[in-house]
Amino acid sequence: MARRRDLWTGAAPGANPFALPRGPLGWVAGRVLARTNRTQNAEVAGFLRALGGTSVLEVGHGPGILVELLARQYDTTVTGVDPSTEMVRMARGRNAEAVRAGRVRLWRASAEATGCDDASMDLVVSVNTVAMWPFLDEGLAEFQRVLRPGGRAVVTWHRYPPRFALTSEELDTVEAAMRKRFGAAERDRLPSSVVLSAAR
Template sequence: MERIARQLLAKCFGRPSGPLGRLGGRLMAHGNAATERHAVILAAPAEQDVVLVVGPGPGVGLAAAAERSAHVIGIEPSDVMLAMARRRCAPLIRRGRLRLSPGTAARTGQPDASVDVVISVNNLQLWPDVPAALAELHRVLRPGGRLLLSVREKWLPSGLSALAAMIHAAGFDTVRTWTWHPPTRMAPAAAQLSAIRTPRP
């Protein structure tokens, strides 16, 4: 029974697929919206910044990023989520402000030092190899580029300090951590972290 429950949760939220994935996408669009928009505000992308959104799901945060930056890339492993994000963000895609492609945090498909800002909301807990993913995000960020991660606090059993240590180990600098409480009643506390890829001397 527990195995079946895990499989259903994976189809809804882990790597959404089929009707359950579409249901999960609708739930995520509602439940994650405040945190995703807040993450974009914190990351503060400028119009000319290249922004990489990792695991944008149904595209709420992706749309918020593309309203600020004219160069947004969304990478998502789920075909269902890619389709939902394309529908939600269709006007921004047509205007050339946004492009979507399959990918993961560990395999972004982006060139070295090609991105100014990386944003990830509520998917770090799904990364199979967190150090490999952080190394990849460090690779694609330009020197001085910034990383903004947000994940539900309950999904970080080792806490923010352990995650901060991993970020430092991946080569990032100026690592800051804090907890944020979304303004919606049902949304749990978010553990958030910002960091900078060390500029070249």
């Protein structure tokens, strides 16, 4: 991929419509993300199913594909937050019936300030957003805050295509930050994703 900005230095994602979808171009980016990330979201949903738990928060839900899949597999409310107004609208449209039924809650918020209550979630997951967070540890601190004891934090990123993948050093940085915050972390490889997870 093109040279990536330095990660987790406080820099904003800039004008890239895939990093922070805004306006009409952001809406188009959301449609593209819904199509291109569907397989990856499905395999992450399968990974989360094996972890158990009932209450789930997705941080950076984008067009709402994983929210939709999680709402089908969990019996309680699925919460999603995203910093993009366009993506919140798109995800609400995709999950309109579940939103009306109170099984899905979606609002605009960031990784470091989700607006969720302390110790309110069994699972917190981020798919392909960790490289857009301004500060890595602040996002992981928020994951820790909202997780119940025994809950799991899950951070995933693309494996393919290679131009989108994080470098081994960047993945090591995320894993080390999770170990520092949670005491331990695990790394798994799914067909399309690298998965980093830790228990509260």
